[in-house]
Amino acid sequence: MLTVAHLVQPTNGGAARVVADLVRAQRLAGMRPVVLCPTGGTLAREAGAAGARVGLWLAERGPTGNLPWEVYCAGRALRRAAPDVVHLHGTKAGLAGRLALRGRLPTVFQPHAWSFESAGGVGAPLARRWERRAAAWTHGVLCASDQQRVAGERAGLTAPMSVVRTGVDPERLPAGDQVARRQSRAALAAVHGLPQRAPLVVCVGRLTPARGRDVLLRAWPRVRARVPEARLVVVGDGPERAALRRAAGPEVLFTGHTEDAAPWFVAADLVVSPTRAGGAGLAPLEAMAVGRPAVVTDVGGAGELLPPGQAAHCLVPPGEPAALARAIEALLVDAELRAALGRAARHHMRAAGSAERAAGECLAVYTALGCLPAKRARQRRGVG
Known part of the structure; x- marks a missing residue:
């Protein structure tokens, strides 16, 4: 052995x-x-x-x-x-x-x-x-x-x-079907006060300069101009938390560190990883395994982790708030496209991402x- x-x-x-x-x-x-x-x-x-x-x-x-x-x-x-x-x-x-x-x-x-x-x-x-x-x-x-x-x-x-x-490991991540989504939304809404039916964008990971959360916050007003009811949740902690919180609007929720981000992936409509350097991290892979599309920046080979054909919708240049906002907007306003990308992502992760x-x-x-x-x-x- x-x-x-x-x-x-x-x-x-x-x-x-x-x-x-x-x-x-x-x-x-x-x-x-x-x-x-x-x-x-x-x-x-x-x-x-x-x-x-x-x-x-x-x-x-x-x-x-x-x-x-x-x-x-x-x-x-x-x-x-x-x-x-x-x-x-x-x-x-x-x-x-x-x-x-x-x-x-x-x-x-x-x-x-x-x-x-x-x-x-x-x-x-x-x-x-x-x-x-x-x-x-x-x-x-x-x-x-x-x-x-x-x-x-x-x-x-x-x-x-x-x-x-x-x-x-896909077995530790639940399938994010509609029943699971409603249950997760209800549980998180009870704790964090989120509207249960609002379009929900989730970003998970350490709050450091390399992770590009400031780029997402600069993109967010553009998203809200197109989708006013949308909410953003930033899950994680790190040295940039205070500065990011000051730069964010009241519709942005900072949860702090969590040991298990899976409930947020299940509740989300879309997961975003706006990394500047390194790679996209694990969060997009876990989100896709749950069945959620993930928007990632083109650094560290992140685009290679996406299912075939999804780069056109989900891959954006790093450090460009306008491009990031356009990708988020396009997916938030098209529920059928989101659902199709999510199904393909889960299948891809079970077949090739295990x-x-x-x-x-x-x-x-x-x-x-x-x-x-x-x-x-x-x-x-x-x-x-």
Whole structure:
């Protein structure tokens, strides 16, 4: 049985949810996943419930002066896990894990978003230089899209790169039929005071500059001019919350952080992800799995995640409020088009966007790297 050690930070949000879905699918496929992560957040609990063994890795979410300690703790946790392959998720795990291992075990890095695209100022060239150096300790890189792979190649990364598109577990997400929509609307209206019949646009994720919520707020008055009864809900928390709240009108609801955004996807007419950099995140995929169309910006290969034919309605340039407003308006005023796109999105996610598919593609990468237990055992004995 193949043992896969996942080193992960952060433990909340989209990346953590992606890992939880992936290890559930790996467990069902006969692998032995081990998740090494800090305490707090939802990941340890969800990974344990999915059948993974969970171990502690002491690490902060952002850059700190504790990196040497985080590297030491990563090395210790990985030695205890005794894996056949190490799968690093995100910038911090990619940094600490590769410094700890330095190529001594088969190492796969999944950036989720390139650090050199998310960093600003002097941070971007420093991140590119690190990624080039770390390529010597990286046996494989898993990119979420062809666009992300090309960005890595243009940055000068020489590690072998494969495209494994993000998958979600459709079984944990309800089908958003009309009955479910009415029930979810009623429950959320009782808590948040939303009109039950108003056209509802939902945006889920961290409130940071890269996520482009300010672009959505600049687009929103144009939407309201065309659809005056429309309401916008911003789900999530982050450093920009206060500034965004000051810029928003009274018809915009800020809910703060939630552990489960599925009720909002079910209640929504439309989900929007106006990201500036990185990728669209997990929210559009979860929304589509529920059966809601998702408007995304053309960054990080987000358009590759849409069902065939939906880019004409759902893909807009980043940082352009007018284009974003036009896409939202067009879908809010056309209920039949929304319903058709939602049905196609749910079918697409079940057929091609599942975590089971992602787990199979990861296994193919592990196998190509020679990570099967029998071969690893021979290598440890100095054979093969």
